[in-house]
Amino acid sequence: MYDIENDKARTKVAKVCKQAGLYRVQFSVFLGTLDKSRKDTLQLQIEELINEESDSVYIFPMSKNELQETVLLGQAFDKKLITDEVNALFL
Template sequence: MAFPLIMYLLICYDISKNRTRNKISKKLLDEGLERVQKSVFEGSLPQKQLGALRKQLNRLLGKKDSIRYYQLCKSCQERVLKLNPGIATPKKRSKKIATKIL
């Protein structure tokens, strides 16, 4: 039995209309991706699921809209550095924290 190819992705978009932008962000969240900025998502998806997602999102795009899909290999994932990822504890509210995505 073949295992599905799982890809770790960074997905960014530039969408002009609020309604379209909201539909796209909701779809990405529904697929289990994590929002890391307003128009940037990351997470893992099987290759087949990504293909279906790309088709669905492409139908929503206007002429001036764009979506970029970046696939990150395991080595690249290990070198991602997050600065001040929003982790707030009572003692460390103002301290910048650097963490790696594993």
């Protein structure tokens, strides 16, 4: 989850989140499964992109059980999208 002032930095952070395999569930909120190494790499990439004086980035660890217990209201995301499974579509 982030609040980043600069449009260019915000776009780059979103891109590295997607490249890490995270799913965008809101404009500035991503969710997914990362091992420790990939989380550390993502953290370093984001630190290089943001202005630590004005921007905020939150990385919250969440277990599968905690995700399953999450309450979703309104136009929430589909929890089935957030899995450890590799999904592929062949055309």
